[in-house]
Amino acid sequence: MNQKDNKNDHMAAYWMPFTPNRTFKESPRLYNRAKGLYYETSDGRQVLDAFSGLWCSNLGHCHPKITEAIQDQAAELDYATAFNFSHEKAFDLANIIAEQFPETLDHVFFTNSGSEAVDTALKMALAYHRINGEGTRTRLIGRVNGYHGVGFGGISVGGMVNNRKFFGGLLTGVDHLPFPYDAAEDAFTRGEPDTDPMKYLKELEQLITLHDASTIAAVIVEPMIGSAGMFVPPKGYLKKLREITEKHGILLIFDEVITAFGRLGEANAATYFGVTPDICTMAKAINNAAVPMGGVIASKKIYDTFLDGTKAGIEFFHGYTYSAHPLAVAAAIAAQCIYKEEGIYERVRNNIKFFEDGMHSLKGEPFITDIRNFGLAAGLTIEQRDGVIGARSHDFFLKAYEHGINIRTNGDTIAIAPILTSSKQELEPIFDILKKTANDIQ
Numbered sequence: 256m257n258q259k260d261n262k263n264d265h266m267a268a269y270w271m272p273f274t275p276n277r278t279f280k281e282s283p284r285l286y287n288r289a290k291g292l293y294y295e296t297s298d299g300r301q302v303l304d305a306f307s308g309l310w311c312s313n314l315g316h317c318h319p320k321i322t323e324a325i326q327d328q329a330a331e332l333d334y335a336t337a338f339n340f341s342h343e344k345a346f347d348l349a350n351i352i353a354e355q356f357p358e359t360l361d362h363v364f365f366t367n368s369g370s371e372a373v374d375t376a377l378k379m380a381l382a383y384h385r386i387n388g389e390g391t392r393t394r395l396i397g398r399v400n401g402y403h404g405v406g407f408g409g410i411s412v413g414g415m416v417n418n419r420k421f422f423g424g425l426l427t428g429v430d431h432l433p434f435p436y437d438a439a440e441d442a443f444t445r446g447e448p449d450t451d452p453m454k455y456l457k458e459l460e461q462l463i464t465l466h467d468a469s470t471i472a473a474v475i476v477e478p479m480i481g482s483a484g485m486f487v488p489p490k491g492y493l494k495k496l497r498e499i500t501e502k503h504g505i506l507l508i509f510d511e512v513i514t515a516f517g518r519l520g521e522a523n524a525a526t527y528f529g530v531t532p533d534i535c536t537m538a539k540a541i542n543n544a545a546v547p548m549g550g551v552i553a554s555k556k557i558y559d560t561f562l563d564g565t566k567a568g569i570e571f572f573h574g575y576t577y578s579a580h581p582l583a584v585a586a587a588i589a590a591q592c593i594y595k596e597e598g599i600y601e602r603v604r605n606n607i608k609f610f611e612d613g614m615h616s617l618k619g620e621p622f623i624t625d626i627r628n629f630g631l632a633a634g635l636t637i638e639q640r641d642g643v644i645g646a647r648s649h650d651f652f653l654k655a656y657e658h659g660i661n662i663r664t665n666g667d668t669i670a671i672a673p674i675l676t677s678s679k680q681e682l683e684p685i686f687d688i689l690k691k692t693a694n695d696i697q
Contacts, residue, residue: 284656289316292674292681294661305660305685306672310481310513311539313675314593321545321589328585337365337578344588345579351591352541352552355522357531362558364551364571365579369512369538370404372549373475376534377408378573380473380506383557386564389504392472395426396462396505399434402482403475403510412475415483428470430462435488436480438636442625443618444487445611452492459499468503473534478524481513484668485627485634493530506557507532512549516540517594517675519630520604533557542587546580599675603631609679613686614671620693622647631677635669635689640697647696655692660685 266280285297292315294302307313314321328344335342349363364379366372377395384392397403397412404410410418411426414434419425435455441448463471478493480486500507514524515537521527525535534557538549561570577583594600607630614633615626625636637648645666652664663670671689673682 291315291317292677301659302656303660303684303688304674306663306670307540307674308544309539309663310518310672311544313517313540314543314590314599315674315676318543318545318590318593320593321543321586324585324589325545325582328582332581335579335581336576337574341579342581342584344581344584348579348584348587348591351588352537352550355526356535356552357525359531359554359556360525360535360552361555362553364553365584366538366549366551367547367575367577367580367583368404368549369510369536370406370409370549371575372512372536372538372551373403373412373510374406374408375551375573376475376508376510376536376553377412377473379534379551379553379557379571380508382571383506383560384472387560389469391469392505394428394430394466394471396430396432396459396471396474398432398476400480400483400486401431401475401477401510402480403477404512430466432456432458432462432474432476434480434483434486435492436486438625441489442636443615444627445615446629447487447490447492450489452489452495455488455492456495456499459496463499463503463505468505471503471505473506473508474500475508475510477510478514478528479519479629479632481632481670482665484636484665485629485632485670485672487627487629493528497530497532506534508534508536511535512538513632513672514630516590517599517603518632518672520600520607522594522600541590542583543590545586545590546583547577548580548583548587597676603675606631606677606679606682610673610682613682616686617689617693620690622651622696623693631673631675633671635671637667637669639667650696651692654695655688658688658692658695660688662689 286294287297288295292304294304296302352363353361364375366375395412397414399414401414403413411429414431433455440450497507509525509532511523519527525531534553536551542548610631611628614628617623618626622638623635624638627634637651640647648664648667648669651669655662
C-alpha cells in the first residue's frame with residue numbers, strides 16, 4: 256500500500272462500480288458500521304438508510320438472527336460444491352421459496368446475484384424452446400429503461416443506454432418494448448396510472464407480426480421499474496402482457512430482483528398482481544443481502560421439459576461455483592423465517608398509504624417535477640439544471656446525505672426504498688429531510 260500523505264493514494268487501487276471514482280475519492284463517503292435502520296459513517300454520523308442498502312437490506316442491517324445463522328453455518332460447513340453434490344439446507348430453502356410463489360412456479364435454481372439470475376433465466380428460456388423442438392425461438396424482448404443486471408445477457412435485454420453503449424453489439428436478435436410511462440399524462444400518479452396498457456403493448460403485437468412468434472423465445476420485464484427511477488406500468492399492463500405472450504407460446508420472465516420479498520407488501524409481484532409468469536428472477540432481499548445470493552424460479556412445465564428431453568446426464572449445462580453457498584443459504588433461511596414470524600409483509604401493507612401520503616406531500620417543493628409511489632418505494636424526478644442530465648439530482652443526493660439519509664440517484668431521478676421494518680414514526684424523517692433538501696439545492 257502506498258504510504259504517501261495523500262488520502263487518495265490509499266483509495267487508488269479500488270476501482271469502484273457505478274461511481275464517479277475521481278470525485279468520490281476527493282470527498283469519500285464511507286460507512287464503518289450498520290445497525291437496524293442506520294449506517295454509521297467514518298466520521299461518526301448516523302445516516303438513516305432510506306434505500307435499504309441497494310433495494311436489498313429489507314430487514315435492516317445486522318439483524319441478529321441472520322448474523323447468528325451465518326456464524327453458525329461458517330463453523331459447521333463453510334462451502335459445498337453444487338456440482339454433483341449439495342447440502343440439505345439448499346433443498347430446505349428451495350421449498351421455502353417455492354411455497355411463496357404462485358403454485359405453478361416450483362423449481363428454484365440458485366445464483367449469486369441478480370445479474371446471474373437474469374442470464375440464467377434467459378438461458379433457460381432459449382434451451383427450453385430448443386429441447387421442446389422449437390429451436391427457431393431465439394429472439395428476446397426487453398423494454399426501454401429496463402434494468403436486468405450487468406451481464407451481457409442482462410444489458411442486451413436491458414434498456415438503459417449508459418449500461419449498453421460502451422460494450423459493442425451485445426446479443427443479437429433483441430428488441431425492446433416502449434417505456435410504459437408518460438410523464439405528460441401520469442406525473443404525480445399515486446400507484447398504477449390509469450393509462451390504457453395497449454398504448455405500450457401494441458408494439459409487442461407488431462414485433463410478433465414482424466418476426467413471427469415462432470422466432471421469439473421470451474419477454475422479460477420488471478413488474479415495477481426500479482433502477483430507472485421507480486416507475487409503475489399502468490393498470491392491467493402485466494395481465495395483458497401475459498395474455499399476449501401466452502397466446503403466442505412466448506415465455507414471460509418477471510425480473511423480481513427488487514420486488515420479491517416484501518417491497519410491495521407481498522412475497523413477490525407475481526402474487527401481488529395475480530399474474531403468473533413462466534420464470535421469475537430474485538436476489539437482494541432473499542437473504543437481506545447479508546451474503547451474495549440470487550435465484551431463478553421456473554415453472555414445472557419448464558423443469559419437466561429439461562428432464563424429459565434429456566435421456567441421460569446433465570439436463571442444464573449451467574451453474575456457478577457458489578450456487579447455494581452454505582453461508583448464503585443459512586442467511587436466506589433466517590431471513591425468510593423473519594419475514595414470516597415478524598409479519599413483515601403485513602407491516603408493509605399497513606404503512607403503504609402513510610408512505611404514499613408522505614411522499615406526495617412533497618408536491619410543489621422546488622425542482623420536484625414528478626412523484627411516483629408503489630408499495631414501500633417511491634421515485635422523484637428532479638428538474639435539470641442548464642440542460643445537464645443528473646447535475647441537480649446528484650446535488651440532491653449529496654445534500655440528502657449531508658442531512659442524514661441515504662437515497663439513490665440515477666439520471667434525473669431519485670429513488671427511495673425504506674427498510675421494511677420501519678414504523679410510521681421512523682418513516683417521517685425521510686419526508687422532512689427530502690423537503691429540506693429540495694429547498695437547499697440550487
